[in-house]
């Protein structure tokens with residue numbers, strides 16, 4: 213081991229989070245080495261739910277067409293009691309972020325698509341069969357020392373030096389242990405047996421959560437004729453017992469006429485955990501996905517929470533690596549993601565307690581209460597629409613919100629001059645939440661989802677106006693240095709007219725569905741700064757835009773280094789050339 217290979221980021225673990233992060237960084241032009249201890253990707257299903265936010269990131273990395281065939285939209289979840297009667301339904305109908313809120317999916321196929329997507333990026337490599345044995349960190353770099361064993365049993369060590377290392381190697385994450393942070397929460401002792409089969413003998417779609425006090429169970433129809441069952445285990449049942457074919461056939465006898473004809477993918481025992489790391493970063497090492505937080509399966513949020521981490525971290529790493537911001541920007545990864553991960557863990561743990569009830573009297577009380585609550589449409593819709601799912605809303609980080617005290621560190625400098633209530637439908641600030649994604653028409657009359665029109669980096673969206681008419685040259689220069697795309701959003705009726713009269717550098721989008729008009733009508737902020745991860749960093753009146761922009765740049769520790777020169781990242785040059 214004499215040589216050291218260099219790259220921008222070492223990712224440890226070729227699971228979905230590592231692969232998604234590698235896709236994002238590769239797309240932004242950075243070099244990545246992914247080190248995976250296993251010889252290949254894991255080939256059996258684990259996560260089964262893919263949500264709209266993850267789909268949006270899959271869209272960002274350009275892999276939607278390859279992922280869609282491994283998904284089913286309108287993924288409904290029903291809670292049934294011991295007699296098989298439905299007591300709660302969860303069937304959200306919204307597509308506000310451009311995609312159905314819930315899909316089922318085949319994780320090994322989607323993970324493989326993410327892996328194959330990396331071949332588009334010459335600067336990204338995945339090394340299977342490479343176990344990280346040691347990590348050295350100094351002021352300038354972090355070096356992973358990885359061991360591999362060839363077919364003849366020869367052991368080789370490889371040194372990969374990078375600016376940052378991201379541990380995406382699951383709940384037992386050695387990276388998290390090296391950070392020395394705590395992994396707070398609970399690991400209830402309840403065990404579950406998971407049984408996946410290939411030739412689904414039922415054929416019914418969707419998820420059934422069987423709140424049967426005798427033995428709670430789960431039955432899920434997945435794409436490609438895969439069926440998943442999960443059975444809660446009693447304390448006296450050993451792993452050896454419950455994975456034996458006769459035991460499994462016995463459990464399945466209540467669900468399928470002939471269990472003996474099933475083509476089993478896997479039978480495995482697992483326990484749920486509800487834990488969150490106290491910090492997701494220390495120095496040059498960062499954790500993401502299960503390495504940073506573990507949650508029970510009930511909300512289908514394990515895979516999605518990891519993808520949210522990658523989405524949050526990807527653009528921040530890209531910004532720091534290209535010199536646009538100081539590395540303090542990376543601290544906002546913990547402050548933004550940890551709170552939401554905690555909320556998701558808490559919700560998933562609560563749901564688990566609700567399903568796992570084995571005391572018959574307590575179970576009956578639960579069922580009667582749930583059915584009684586269903587009589588009230590508001591309660592019924594609350595569950596059906598999944599309004600109990602905490603949507604990410606950042607309160608501190610790369611934000612500038614004059615309406616809250618706790619936003620980005622520079623927010624207090626913004627003059628708080630929101631439109632008087634009489635000229636807006638509400639006074640709710642959109643700062644810290646995701647911007648919606650309806651379909652729009654573009655300059656060349658293509659009908660696309662909004663993100664495909666505004667690109668994969670920063671954008672400034674203005675309702676009904678040409679941003680170059682509203683913003684002073686000093687702000688336009690800063691936005692050019694940031695690489696932000698300027699977007700005028702107009703009713704479709706005005707699109708062609710504006711295209712002819714507006715500054716040629718701006719993108720004009722026609723709101724033919726009226727959804728964006730409604731969004732801007734509902735908020736007192738006709739100018740919004742949208743981050744690369746689609747969250748609103750700032751929103752204001754046009755006249756407040758210069759101060760809001762300055763506050764955002766300060767909150768992201770912007771260095772103002774970049775311009776449209778040859779050294780500028782490609783995305784900046786593209787935006788400036790618009």
Ligand SMILES: O=C(O)CCc1cccc(O)c1
Pocket residue numbers: 260261262287289314315419421430442509510511512
């Ligand atoms: O809603 C979903 O995406 C399914 C969540 C779920 C529920 C129960 C077990 C399991 O493995 C996933």
